[in-house]
Amino acid sequence: MIEIVYEKEKQKSEGNESFFRIPNNIRQIGEVGGTQRIYIEDYAYTYLCRISSENLTRGMGAILLGQANWKDGVSYLFIKSAVALPDMEVSEEHLEFTQEIWNHVYEKNKEYFPDQEVVGWFLSIPGCSMELHQVICQTHLDHFGGSDKILFVMEPLEKEEAFYRYEDGRMSRQTGFYVYYEKNEPMHNFLIAQNQKMEKKTEEVDDSAVRNFRKKVEKNAGQEQKKSGFPVMKAAGICAAVAVLAVGVLYLNDYQKLQSAREVIADIDQERQAAGVQETTPVNGEVNQEAADEQQTEEERASASEENEQEVQETDTDQGEQNRTAEEREENSASGNTDPEQSGQSEAEQEEDSSQISGEIHPTYTIQRGDTITKISIKTYGSTEKVREICELNNLSVNDLIYPGQKILLP
DSSP, rough: OEEEEOSSSSOOTTTTGGGGGOOOOEEEEEOOOOOOOEEEEEHHHHHHHHHTTSSSOOOOEEEEEEEEEETEEEEEEEEEEEEEETTTBBOSSSOOHHHHHHHHHHHHHHHHHHTEEEEEEEEEEOEEEESSHHHHHHHHHSSSOTOEEEEEEEETTTTTEEEEEETTEEHHHHHHSEEEEOOOHHHHHHHHHHHHHHHHHHHHHHHHHHHHHHHHHHHHHHHHHHHSSSHHHHHHHHHHHHHHHHHHHHHHHHHHHHHHHHHHHHHHHHHHHHHHOOOOOOOOOHHHHHHHHHHHHHHHHHHHHHHHHHHHHHHHHHHHHHHHHHHHHHHHHHHHOOOOTTTTOHHHHHHHHHHTSSSSSEEEOOOOTTTOHHHHHHHHHHHTTTTTHHHTTTTTTOOOOOTTTTTEEEE
């Protein structure tokens, strides 16, 4: 059951209520009862939902920060922030909070949430049972003992979620909780810092890809030059000589045919003179027709020759452009210019070049608002099977943040 609850007026302070207040704008999820009230701020709740939905093939953990209060025997727990644990191995059978993990939590707590304390932890395990495994219960007792600490569990595949509290010697599932909305600058600043780190990491990856590609291009150019053994200009000259030779052969064949035709006509004239027969108009007409045919043949040969010469000129032009491109690359490499705009490459060419670094052609995808790696895999391939390949191809981890406008490669 979900309902909206607004508490406009704050009642008289009792217990230690003077140190906390009930939020005005809250959303109730489930039936809230018992001796504990759990309130989670919307920024923290959205952050946990996102890291859960983006990791459909592995477990994720996080530490919950906030404050705990009580009034009239009822515990009021406020979850204001959350810090993900990307390096923690999470499964139903294996959980371990190492000293490195706690150091990471303390650093983030001191840097972004100095006025908050640890109030519990978070688990997202695909396919996990909402009846908690013994390993999870024991981990909670070892590191989060006491009735004022809670466990928030999400199952990303079936979209199940629940809070647990240790009471009466067991982990008891809470029937409901509240999501409240108010200004949360510490969590907001933490998310901005995470996005900036992601942008910086993406820029470093892009620069590295460009440098690696240029090194490969230079290496391939050197190998091709060694294999050929001739400069590009010599190769162009050889092509031009072959074309001229072909044209000369065509002219020679035409000349030989013309000479043969003249010899045949001369033989016919000699035979007619020997026989005392005078040339007649039909004979002259036949000779003129043959001469016209020969003239037409010569015109066709000349046209073919002009086309061959044009192809040779185009070949020379293409070779010249390739030479200039090679020279420009050598100049850019010698001057240390690694900027895609200064090297003359457009953004589209850079993306295409970057997608061919490994010898394979990969399409690119521009991140849209609301996209996650999982959503991109489902949108493009119809399932989540490509999540790991997308992450590996773009040097990302499954818990890294992506942002609108970012371009990634698809397998």
